[in-house]
Amino acid sequence: MARWDPGAEERLKRAALELYLERGYDNVTVTHIAERAGLTRRSYFRYFPDKREVLFAGSERLPPALAEAVLTADPNAAPLAAVLDALARVGAQLVEHVGGGAAERRAVIDASPELRERERTKAAAITEAIRDALIQRQVNAATAELVAQLATVACDNAFRRWIGAKGRASFGSCLDAVTGELRAALAGT
C-alpha cells in the first residue's frame, strides 16, 4: 500500500492542466500526468477514473448543492429569484474552490470537442437538479424546465465573465451583470 499523500490529488490536477496546455489534450496520457506529479499510473486511478475527470474534480457535488440551495431559498421567492439566489451562494463557494487554474482549465476545455461534450453533460445535470428542486417547490414542470435552462445559461456566462475579469469582479457581480443583460435583451423584444 502507498502511504497517504495529502498533496497527491492537487499535484495530479496541476500536472494534468500543465500538460494539456503544453501538448494539447489529445497528446497527453494518464502515464504522462502521473510522471509529472511524481506518482504512478496506479495512484492516478485512485483519484480519477479517466483523463477527462481530472478536469472536472468535485463537479459531482454541484447539482446536489444547487438543489439544496434552491430548496432552502426564501419560500416566497419567485422561481427564477430563488434559483439566482442559490447560484449566487453556491457560485461564490465554487470560485473559491476552483481558484487560480480556472482560465487555463477553460482554455483546455474550449479546445477539445470531447471535453466540451463532457462539460455539456455536467451542465445538463445541473439543469436537471435545479428543475427537480423547482418542481419540489410546486413550480409546474414546463416552467421549471424553462427557468432551470435559463439559470444554467446565466451561470455559464457569469462564470466565463468571472474568469475574464481575472479577480477584478466577484462571481455575484458577474451573475448580476448577466441577469441584467438578459432582462434588457428580453425587454426589447
Place this chain on the structure above:
Amino acid sequence: MARWDPGAEERLKRAALELYLERGYDNVTVTHIAERAGLTRRSYFRYFPDKREVLFAGSERLPPALAEAVLTADPNAAPLAAVLDALARVGAQLVEHVGGGAAERRAVIDASPELRERERTKAAAITEAIRDALIQRQVNAATAELVAQLATVACDNAFRRWIGAKGRASFGSCLDAVTGELRAALAGT
C-alpha cells in the same frame, strides 16, 4: 447496384422510430431497422452513418439555415429580436419537415443518455451558428454568446411545447409564449 428507391430513407426513419419505441433504443441494431424497412444493412449505411443519426436526419442543415436567417433579419433589429425572428421563420419550416413523428422521437431521445448527449451536441452547433452570425452583425462576443444561448433555450422549450400541443398551437405561438414567460421571469428579479 440497388435500384433507386425513393421511399427508402423515410421507411428507415419510420422503422427505426417504431423499433426504438417497441424495444428500447439499446436493444435495436441497424440490422433490425433495415429488415423492418425491407432493406439490407448495406442500404441503411447509404443513408445514415450509425444507429443514432437516423433520428437526427437533416439536423445538419439547421445551423447554416439559422445563421442565414439571422444575417438576413432586419439590420436595425436588436440582437435577440433578430434571432427570435430567425427562429420563428426557420422553426415554422422545421415543424413542417418533422411532421407526425416528433412526439415519438422526443420520447426515444429522452429515454437514452447517449441520444440526449448527441442532441446536446446538435444544440451546441445551433448556439455556435447563431453566435457567429451575431458577431458578423457587429454584436460583441460576450453578448453574442449570451443571446445565442438564450435563443437556444427558447427554441428547445418552444419545440417541446409545440410537441405537447399536438397540432393545437403553431410553433410561432409556442415561441412567443416561451419568450413572454422568460421576460416575465426576469422582470421579477
